Amino acid sequence: MQNERLRKLLAFVDDIDRPALPAQVIGEDASSWARTITIDKGTRAGVRVGLPVAAAEGVVGRVIKTAANSSRVLLVTDASSAVAALVQRTRTRGVARGRGVEMSLDYALRKADIKQGDLLITSGMGGVFPKGLTLGYVAAVQRNEFGLFQKVDIVPAVDFSHLEEVLVVIREDR
Numbered sequence: 628m629q630n631e632r633l634r635k636l637l638a639f640v641d642d643i644d645r646p647a648l649p650a651q652v653i654g655e656d657a658s659s660w661a662r663t664i665t666i667d668k669g670t671r672a673g674v675r676v677g678l679p680v681a682a683a684e685g686v687v688g689r690v691i692k693t694a695a696n697s698s699r700v701l702l703v704t705d706a707s708s709a710v711a712a713l714v715q716r717t718r719t720r721g722v723a724r725g726r727g728v729e730m731s732l733d734y735a736l737r738k739a740d741i742k743q744g745d746l747l748i749t750s751g752m753g754g755v756f757p758k759g760l761t762l763g764y765v766a767a768v769q770r771n772e773f774g775l776f777q778k779v780d781i782v783p784a785v786d787f788s789h790l791e792e793v794l795v796v797i798r799e800d801r
Contacts (some may be wrong), residue, residue: 628739630722630751631660632715637713637766643702645774645796645798646795646796646797647681647794647795648668648672648673648674648790648794648795649792649793650667650668650674650686650698650745650793650794650795651666651667651678652664652665652666652667652790653665653666653697653791654734654738654757655787656722658771660676661701661705661707662701662702662704662706662709662725662727662787663688663691663699663700663701663702664687664688664699664700664702664709664787664790664793665698665700666680666696666697666700666793666795667696668696668698668795669693669694669695669697669698670694671696674690674693675690675693675696676690676692676693677689677690677755677762678690678795678796678797678798679757679795679796679798680745680793680794680795680796681760681793681794681796682790682792682794683762684761684784684785684786684787684793685760685763685783685784686700686703686710686760686761686762686783686784686785687700687703687785687787687790688700688702688703688705688708688747689701689708689753689755689756690795692738697726698795699736700725701760702725702728703723703725703783704722704725704726704727704729704730704764704783705725705727706725706727707725709722709724709725710722710723710749710753710755710762711723711749711750711751711753711756712747712748712749712750712762713747713748713749714732714739714745714746715738715748716740716742716745716746717739719735719736719739719741719761720734720735720750721733721735722734723747725762729766729780729781730762730763730781730783731778731779731780731785732765732780732781733776733778734776734781735776735779735801736775736776736777737770737774737775737776737777739769739777741765741777742750742765742768743765743766743767743768743778744764744765745764746761746764747763747764747781748760748761748762748790749762756796757796760785762781762783762784762801763782763783763784764781764782764784765779765780765781766781766782767779767780768780778779794800
C-alpha cells in the first residue's frame with residue numbers, strides 16, 4: 628500500500644515539473660478553530676512559509692508556520708483558505724474556499740456552465756499554487772433566479788482523513 632502511494636507521488640512530481648520535497652504527515656488539528664496538519668520537514672530542508680503542499684490526488688494546502696524540522700500546513704478546507712480556481716471543462720473562474728470538510732466555489736457567474744462532477748483545478752493566479760493542480764469535484768450547483776453568482780459545492784480530491792505523505796512544491800522564483 629505504501630509503495631503504491633509513493634509511486635503516485637513520484638508520478639505527480641513528474642507531472643508538475645517543479646522541484647518538490649516529500650514529507651510525512653506527523654500530526655493534525657481538526658478542531659473547530661483550524662484545519663491544519665504538521666509535516667516532518669522544516670526550514671532545515673528548505674521549507675518556507677507560503678509554499679504550496681500537494682498529494683498525488685491534488686492540493687492539500689499551504690505552509691503557514693515553520694520550525695527547524697517541522698511545518699504547519701493550512702488545509703484548503705480551512706475556512707480561512709482561498710485558492711484561485713478554474714472549472715477544467717469550461718475554464719470558468721472562481722475562488723475555492725474552505726468550509727471545514729468541503730469547499731465552495733465563490734464568484735462563479737450565475738450564467739457560467741458548471742455541472743455536477745466537473746473537475747476543479749488551480750488557475751495559477753494568486754502566486755501560491757501552480758496552474759493545473761486538482762482541487763476537487765463539483766458536488767452540487769444551485770442557480771438562483773437573481774444575483775450575480777451561483778452556489779457551487781466542491782468535494783476535495785484529497786481524502787484528508789487518510790493523508791500520510793505530501794509534497795512541498797518548491798518555487799524557484801524566491
